Amino acid sequence: MTLKYLIAGATGGLGSQVLSYMVANLPSSEYAAASSHESNRKRFEDQGISFRLVSYDDPSTLEAAFEDVENVLFVSTNTFDVEKRAKQHQNFVDAAKKMGVKHVWYTSLAFGGFKSESNVDVQRAHLMTEDMLKESGITYTSIREGIYTDAFPLFLGWYPESKTIYLPSDGPVAFTSREELGEATARLMIRGGFEKQIVLLTAQETITFTEIVELINETTGRDVKLEFVSPEDYVRLAGTDDIGGKPDAFFQTLLSWYEGISKGDARTTDPLMKDLLRREPTGAKRFIRGLLTQDQDYRWHQNYVK
Structure with missing residues (x-):
């Protein structure tokens, strides 16, 4: 049976928000949660949410999880080790291609706007992954997510103790609510389109x-x-x-x-997020x-x- 949406990183701050929107708006047969920890299975299945184990370090789990999946949310790993991240992300892309995933939705960052010239350390890692996706030939969308306002x-x-x-x-920073980014990302995946494109989700x-x-x-x-x-x-x-x-x-x-x-x-700001939410982002x-x-x-x- 084909699975329409697989949400990798479903226990993370962004992935959990994407999943929450789908839980509230789609039949449970259309989506599943993915995590690198088998211990999370019960947590999701107790809520009636299908679960698939996904370890970016283990291609066999990726291939098993991606079987008969149409759309997968590809959440970047949180390591600062560039070499490790490159290997993990290549594993993900290779498995998605091998298993015939129809559309990979990658969560990038908004440094540099639509251009790919930023020298911000963390953005270089995202640009590297975008190159992997392009070279693979698979259908993808790179979602350059606005920097979380929550993380200001x-x-x-700053700490509460700071003098x-x-x-x-x-x-200037186009800080954007993480919760609203999750909703907008889910809406974007459901809407579809934007094949082999970079999109920008930001407040205004x-x-x-x-x-x-x-x-x-x-x-x-x-x-x-x-x-x-x-x-x-x-x-x-x-x-x-x-x-x-x-x-x-x-x-x-x-x-x-x-x-x-x-x-x-x-x-850089863009009106796409406003269009997806059908309201002004906070x-x-x-x-x-x-x-x-x-x-x-x-x-x-x-x-x-x-």
């Missing part, structure tokens, strides 16, 4: 780090300072006794992100104000090593 503390280097934030530069406004700090202070009554320093001083200051326990190497990696943002790599200012109004000590999990 990570990009800003001063140090950054190497500023620039941008915000700078300076404006976010002003919003934090305005909403929470804090008096957080923002200082712009040299790249070398940023790594030293941010990495010294980081509340989240992140090492200097992490902040060194972030330098390419800030350089890209300062050059406008994160400023802008960063309203979203962040809402988060901080609900919880003045809002935290983002990736800001912490553990």
Whole structure:
């Protein structure tokens, strides 16, 4: 029996939102959840959701999971090891081609907009995967997802305890709600089309780090300072006794992100997300104000090593 949609990364922040939309809007026979952990099977099957084991490190699980699948959501792995990610992603693409998956929907990032010239470290890995998909000859769509508004503390280097934030530069970012990205991605897969294309899903406004700090202070009554320093001083200051326990190497990696943002790599917006949602996506200012109004000590999990 053909399966219409397989959601890889169904336990992750984005994949779970895509799956939730399908659960609410499609017959259960049309979709299935995929995860690299067999222990998640019961969790999904208890909800009446079919489950398939998918390990990006094990091609045999990929081939078994992709049998008779029409559309698969290909969620990027979360490793910072570029060589490991390249192998994992090649395994995924090869298995999808071998098993005849009709359409692969890859979750890329929005750095660089529609262009493929960004030198942001994390975006280079996505561009590498887009090249794999092109070279494979399979039908794919690369969905360049807007940078999560939810993750603003990570990009800003902000904690509820922060008195001063140090950054190497500023620039406009089209931050976008993760929940709405999940819904828009699901709607896009259901709509279909966009074969062998790059699409961009973003909210319609941008915000700078300076404006976010002003919003934090305005909403929470804090008096957080923002200082712009040299790249070398940023790594030293941010990495010294980081509340989240992140090492200097992490902040060194972030330098390419800030350089890209300062050059406008994160400023491009596109109306496709608005069209898919049939409403205006939530802008960063309203979203962040809402988060901080609900919880003045809002935290983002990736800001912490553990």
